[in-house]
Amino acid sequence: MSKQYDVILASGSPRRAELLHALDVPFRVVVSDAEEGIHLPSASFLERLPHVCVNHHDHPTIRAWRKGEACARHNPEAVVIAADTIVVLDGMVLNKPLDEADAKSMLNRLSGRWHEVYTGLAIFAPHGEPLLLAQMSKVQMVGLNELIIDTYVASGEPMDKAGAYGIQGLAGSLVTAVTGSITNVVGLPLSLVTQALSDLGVVCGRTPTQAYVEWRHALPLNLFPHASEL
Numbered sequence: 001m002s003k004q005y006d007v008i009l010a011s012g013s014p015r016r017a018e019l020l021h022a023l024d025v026p027f028r029v030v031v032s033d034a035e036e037g038i039h040l041p042s043a044s045f046l047e048r049l050p051h052v053c054v055n056h057h058d059h060p061t062i063r064a065w066r067k068g069e070a071c072a073r074h075n076p077e078a079v080v081i082a083a084d085t086i087v088v089l090d091g092m093v094l095n096k097p098l099d100e101a102d103a104k105s106m107l108n109r110l111s112g113r114w115h116e117v118y119t120g121l122a123i124f125a126p127h128g129e130p131l132l133l134a135q136m137s138k139v140q141m142v143g144l145n146e147l148i149i150d151t152y153v154a155s156g157e158p159m160d161k162a163g164a165y166g167i168q169g170l171a172g173s174l175v176t177a178v179t180g181s182i183t184n185v186v187g188l189p190l191s192l193v194t195q196a197l198s199d200l201g202v203v204c205g206r207t208p209t210q211a212y213v214e215w216r217h218a219l220p221l222n223l224f225p226h227a228s229e230l
Contacts, residue, residue: 005126006078007202010071015168016083019188022215024205025197030075032067032082041065050134052118058093060084060120061134072124079202080124085187087163089115094163103153103164110163111144117163117185121192125200133196135189137180139167144174172223182224183212 007027009020020027040046040056045065052059061084068082087094089109097103121133152171158164165171167178167185183190190208197204206214216222 005202006075007197008071008075008078008080010068010080010082013083013187015166015186016188018218019183019186019190019211019215020081020193022206022211022218023190023194023208024211025202027081030071030080032069032071045132048129048132050120050132052120052134052136053091054086054088054093054118058086060086060118061122061132062120064120065122065130065132068122068124068130072130077126078124079126079197079200081193082122082124083119083188085117085119085162085185087115087117089113089163096160096162097158097164100153100159103158104149106164107144107149107152107158110141110165111149112141114138114140115163119184119187119189119192121189121196123193123196123200131196131199133192135181135184135192137178137182137184139175139179139185140177141165142174142176148174167224168219169221170223172221175224177225183215 007025009017009027009029010032012031017029049061056062063084064082068080072080094106097106117137117139119135123131155170157166157169167175178185181189181191190211194204194208
């Protein structure tokens, strides 16, 4: 396989598109309508899953596989990248909030606490089984009072984010520390994606470190703690 192969991002997330663009990989976006499905893959597939301490219906790599599988089936000669990100606190998955009250409840629970963020990847390539990957980062929130939470929720930013916050936006000022990849928290771990694409023969124009610097420099806000991506 070569870098001339068509690369598809099976996600409508502008954040993931920005990160993949920063890697200098030509790609196009095809959004799947299967991401909210409940079907599980085969038992042999499940045996290849990376370990994440959640049930199969919440597993981010299975969710990613659902997003990418239909796209890959309709584009069999392309490399298809699908991803899904979850926030886990005390073993419980915090998905996108249902409404403002749900967002406020999540932020109250995250206040002053460490939690885990997992991004699962399913990367499909012609004539082979998909690569099934996952990465975990830990994030610590500052203590949040009612005014901070109400103001943040009123901004609208939390409503389409797992765990009701976006580290690359206004919530960057609410994060005191990150252990592991920040781009994993955003939704597309650069190092993991770069290695996977390299294994498939797709060449990235920038290294993960170069892409991280490029992406962070382009952010309209740059509020979260300084950290190296690697």
